[in-house]
Amino acid sequence: MSIEVKDLSFRYGKIVALEGVTMRLGEGAVGLLGPNGAGKSTLLRILLGFLAPERGEGKVLDYDIRRDQALIRRAVGYMPESDCFVAGMDAVTFTAYFGELSGMPRQEAMKRAHEVLFYVGLGEARYRLLDTYSAGMKQRLKLAQALVHDPKILFLDEPTSNLDPTGRAEVLELIRDIATNKSIQVILSSHILEDIESICASVVILNKGRLAAEGRMDDLRAIRYSLYELRIKGDEAAFRRELEARGCRVDETEDRLIKVYMPEGADRMDLFRAAVRTGVQMRSFVKSRTSLEDLFAGVVGVD
Amino acid sequence: MAVVREKGYAHWDGSLAGRRFPWLPITRTGIRLAFRKKGFKLALASAFLPAFVALGGLYVSERLEDFKGLVQSNRALLKIDPAYFQLFLTGYPLYFILIVVLSFAGAGLVAEDLKHNALQLYFARPLSKRDYVLGKVSVVAFFVILLTGLPWILLVAFKLIFAGNLAFLAAYPWLPLSILGQTALLTLFFGSYVLLLSASSRNTRYVIVLIFGVFYFSSVLSAILRGIFRSPAMILFSLPENLRQAGAALFGGKLPHAVPVVWSFLVLAGICALAVAVLARKVRSVEVIK
Amino acid sequence: MTAVISAVKLSKWYGNVLGLNDVSLEIEAGITGLLGPNGAGKSTFMKLATGQLKPNIGTVAIHGRRTWNAPDLFRTVGFCPEPDAFYEDVTGFEFVAGLLRFYGFPKKEIGERADRALDIVDLSKDKDRLVRGYSRGMRQRVKFAQAIAHDPEVIILDEPLSGLDPLGKRKLIKLIKGFKEEGRTVLVSSHVLPEIEALTSRVVLLHQGKVLAEGDVPYIRELIEAHPHMISVRSSDPRRLAARFVGDPAVLKMTFGADGRTLVVETRNRDHLFGGLTAAVVESGIEVEEISSPDDNLQAVFEYLVGK
Numbered sequence: 001m002s003i004e005v006k007d008l009s010f011r012y013g014k015i016v017a018l019e020g021v022t023m024r025l026g027e028g029a030v031g032l033l034g035p036n037g038a039g040k041s042t043l044l045r046i047l048l049g050f051l052a053p054e055r056g057e058g059k060v061l062d063y064d065i066r067r068d069q070a071l072i073r074r075a076v077g078y079m080p081e082s083d084c085f086v087a088g089m090d091a092v093t094f095t096a097y098f099g100e101l102s103g104m105p106r107q108e109a110m111k112r113a114h115e116v117l118f119y120v121g122l123g124e125a126r127y128r129l130l131d132t133y134s135a136g137m138k139q140r141l142k143l144a145q146a147l148v149h150d151p152k153i154l155f156l157d158e159p160t161s162n163l164d165p166t167g168r169a170e171v172l173e174l175i176r177d178i179a180t181n182k183s184i185q186v187i188l189s190s191h192i193l194e195d196i197e198s199i200c201a202s203v204v205i206l207n208k209g210r211l212a213a214e215g216r217m218d219d220l221r222a223i224r225y226s227l228y229e230l231r232i233k234g235d236e237a238a239f240r241r242e243l244e245a246r247g248c249r250v251d252e253t254e255d256r257l258i259k260v261y262m263p264e265g266a267d268r269m270d271l272f273r274a275a276v277r278t279g280v281q282m283r284s285f286v287k288s289r290t291s292l293e294d295l296f297a298g299v300v301g302v303d
Numbered sequence: 304m305a306v307v308r309e310k311g312y313a314h315w316d317g318s319l320a321g322r323r324f325p326w327l328p329i330t331r332t333g334i335r336l337a338f339r340k341k342g343f344k345l346a347l348a349s350a351f352l353p354a355f356v357a358l359g360g361l362y363v364s365e366r367l368e369d370f371k372g373l374v375q376s377n378r379a380l381l382k383i384d385p386a387y388f389q390l391f392l393t394g395y396p397l398y399f400i401l402i403v404v405l406s407f408a409g410a411g412l413v414a415e416d417l418k419h420n421a422l423q424l425y426f427a428r429p430l431s432k433r434d435y436v437l438g439k440v441s442v443v444a445f446f447v448i449l450l451t452g453l454p455w456i457l458l459v460a461f462k463l464i465f466a467g468n469l470a471f472l473a474a475y476p477w478l479p480l481s482i483l484g485q486t487a488l489l490t491l492f493f494g495s496y497v498l499l500l501s502a503s504s505r506n507t508r509y510v511i512v513l514i515f516g517v518f519y520f521s522s523v524l525s526a527i528l529r530g531i532f533r534s535p536a537m538i539l540f541s542l543p544e545n546l547r548q549a550g551a552a553l554f555g556g557k558l559p560h561a562v563p564v565v566w567s568f569l570v571l572a573g574i575c576a577l578a579v580a581v582l583a584r585k586v587r588s589v590e591v592i593k
Numbered sequence: 594m595t596a597v598i599s600a601v602k603l604s605k606w607y608g609n610v611l612g613l614n615d616v617s618l619e620i621e622a623g624i625t626g627l628l629g630p631n632g633a634g635k636s637t638f639m640k641l642a643t644g645q646l647k648p649n650i651g652t653v654a655i656h657g658r659r660t661w662n663a664p665d666l667f668r669t670v671g672f673c674p675e676p677d678a679f680y681e682d683v684t685g686f687e688f689v690a691g692l693l694r695f696y697g698f699p700k701k702e703i704g705e706r707a708d709r710a711l712d713i714v715d716l717s718k719d720k721d722r723l724v725r726g727y728s729r730g731m732r733q734r735v736k737f738a739q740a741i742a743h744d745p746e747v748i749i750l751d752e753p754l755s756g757l758d759p760l761g762k763r764k765l766i767k768l769i770k771g772f773k774e775e776g777r778t779v780l781v782s783s784h785v786l787p788e789i790e791a792l793t794s795r796v797v798l799l800h801q802g803k804v805l806a807e808g809d810v811p812y813i814r815e816l817i818e819a820h821p822h823m824i825s826v827r828s829s830d831p832r833r834l835a836a837r838f839v840g841d842p843a844v845l846k847m848t849f850g851a852d853g854r855t856l857v858v859e860t861r862n863r864d865h866l867f868g869g870l871t872a873a874v875v876e877s878g879i880e881v882e883e884i885s886s887p888d889d890n891l892q893a894v895f896e897y898l899v900g901k
Binding site: 041048050070071073074075076077078080082083084085086087088091093097098100101102104106108113115119145146147149150177178182183257283 | 312313314315318320322325328329336339406411415416419421423424425427428429430431451461494552
């Protein structure tokens with residue numbers, strides 16, 4: 001378990017930022033979600049070793065969150081949300097500089113900077129001044145400085161903001177690669193649920209300073225065994241009649257998605273048989289799961 | 304059997320060590336960035352001019368007979384004693400030179416980081432606020448020492464070389480200490496002054512204006528106040544004058560103003576304290592994550 | 594259907610830099626997504642459509658009236674720009690009400706409208722706080738409020754969901770969809786394609802100042818010949834399923850997934866393949882868990898048309 005915390009609490013004056021947060025994060029990428037003001041940034045500050053909690057204890061990579069804060073920061077990489085760079089430098093100098101500040105010897109930092117810049121896709125541009133970088137390039141640069149010292153945990157704060165669709169896809173691919181292949185624990189904080197769905201294996205949802213939900217994505221997004229979502233081409237009316245005759249309830253949403261509620265113990269092959277009988281093509285067939293958005297709404301309790 | 308390396312991210316098998324001075328890269332980078340600025344090298348080179356003039360004066364004074372014709376009326380100027388050093392090390396010309404050089408090298412030290420949000424990158428490292436400030440202050444210290452302490456200790460050495468004996472040192476044994484003291488004073492003051500102003504704004508150009516402006520405006524202010532109140536104590540409002548007072552005390556020379564020197568030291572210490580306060584507020588590691 | 598926003602041979606450049614190059618578009622009522630890489634011309638188009646810029650060549654008109662130099666056009670158009678530019682020292686209410694004054698509403702009505710708009714975006718309890726103290730999401734919502742406060746018929750939104758948390762996004766999406774029901778015209782630009790998909794399936798794709806594609810996403814996908822369609826089937830026995838299709842000339846490529854359960858088939862003739870698939874499932878008795886079309890979405894369309 002790379003992160004274990006118990007009963008974390010913190011207040012800014014009278015404002016309760018975190019209250020009694022207990023969790024254990026281990027394998028796989030973790031998504032951190034919550035409405036604004038839910039306490040995500042405070043939690044991140046504590047986990048990254050900037051802030052000591054008022055109450056509670058924990059370990060990040062076996063380092064105590066109160067006593068070993070500097071050690072935590074050495075082993076952790078942070079990709080901030082807001083724009084940040086140092087003017088007058090080129091990418092290699094920038095990345096190597098922060099590698100050095102993390103504790104790498106100068107030559108090592110320089111070598112690593114080159115490697116990491118290639119990895120994030122800035123290889124060609126690595127000698128150019130940062131002032132000339134586009135928004136997408138600055139985003140990748142932030143990722144590079146987070147990776148240069150080979151951290152064991154990587155915190156990413158809204159990594160795809162300000163990127164155009166191609167840039168988003170590429171950065172997500174990079175993160176996916178890091179999360180799955182490189183044995184680095186990735187913690188992703190984002191408001192874009194689709195990003196979290198596509199990368200993270202588990203989620204942590206905070207609301208009003210408390211833990212609202214935590215667990216593996218598959219477990220939380222309850223699979224509703226008897227509900228299937230279909231798209232077909234063909235004689236829809238006939239298909240519906242067939243299904244209803246077998247005791248299924250059939251609904252259709254406005255964009256022509258057909259929801260079929262199957263009775264207890266029914267065989268899903270029956271759906272296909274019904275399709276063949278009515279000459280209908282089955283074009284999309286998915287077991288219904290709560291979307292992350294619905295889970296979020298349900299857990300955060302608003303709306 | 305050869306290993307095929309895959310393209311992509313490879314782990315680094317080195318180890319991250321704590322170094323004794325974790326802030327050294329900050330200093331080194333600050334110095335390098337200063338040199339990259341246009342015109343800086345010229346400014347720095349010009350800044351050594353007074354030292355060369357002083358060197359020339361030292362040489363001439365040693366070889367007075369050779370220059371007899373030239374220096375008939377200027378005999379007094381060429382008496383080499385602590386006052387000679389004091390003249391160069393505590394005057395307006397030196398302050399001006401330092402301010403020009405530090406505008407290049409120091410104005411943006413904190414301002415640029417504030418403007419571009421770089422603080423969050425610094426503090427995501429095992430770096431404390433103290434380390435950050437030390438690293439930045441060291442950039443200012445580097446240039447101040449380079450322009451004051453270093454050349455002036457060398458000048459003492461040159462004097463001894465030109466004279467061929469240690470008589471000078473025997474006559475004024477505490478001169479090197481005065482020089483060191485003055486260097487320390489200037490380093491502490493300018494370190495505080497420049498960082499204080501650099502942390503007060505996100506705009507480097509504005510900081511440069513402040514660096515010049517506050518320094519020289521304080522003189523103007525004190526002159527005005529002296530005119531109104533007719534009291535020599537008003538010089539305490541002027542930063543350059545306080546520096547001169549303190550410098551004079553360090554060289555054992557006559558105080559330029561009829562004000563107890565301890566007040567000047569207090570004013571200068573006040574600037575340092577103010578700098579510490581402002582830096583403590585502006586350089587906040589907790590705000591790394593909003 | 595008549596177009597609400599129509600552009601004819603619209604071109605705009607800034608010195609050397611080309612913003613839009615010979616763009617002709619007809620945007621109808623309802624929600625249309627505007628997408629493209631950075632620098633494709635989206636903001637330029639929006640600014641031209643809202644009359645903030647003058648076209649170099651060509652025209653852009655709303656309901657037949659040219660947008661340049663038509664100040665009263667603003668009454669029917671609401672614009673929510675992307676950058677965060679505010680007068681910091683006013684309250685949220687003052688901000689919205691202040692902008693309403695330009696439309697010539699009577700004073701009492703301004704207050705009511707501002708209140709209503711702020712209520713819609715859920716800023717009622719913060720409306721008397723200074724904008725300076727607003728969070729990013731709140732600033733976004735106040736921008737949105739000013740765009741709708743004067744009840745415009747045409748609403749142009751540039752990255753309206755950025756900075757909002759998932760619930761905020763959900764609310765705004767519902768709101769925008771509501772506009773469609775009311776018969777208004779909405780043009781939305783965003784980089785986050787899933788968010789556009791949640792709003793509409795009608796898009797305009799810009800690239801390097803030109804229109805690359807226009808219309809319904811499935812329709813556009815159909816037209817992309819260079820990329821055959823992908824059909825993904827997850828089942829208990831992908832290889833046995835594949836065996837049934839190996840001989841079919843409509844199948845161009847088959848790939849097996851690393852999970853040992855997925856089969857991806859590429860074809861240009863989906864009708865044929867889906868017909869065969871449904872029958873094949875029943876005949877073979879293979880347990881099928883999921884059938885989907887992984888590249889039948891906006892992201893794939895975007896990548897195929899624009900991607901490197």
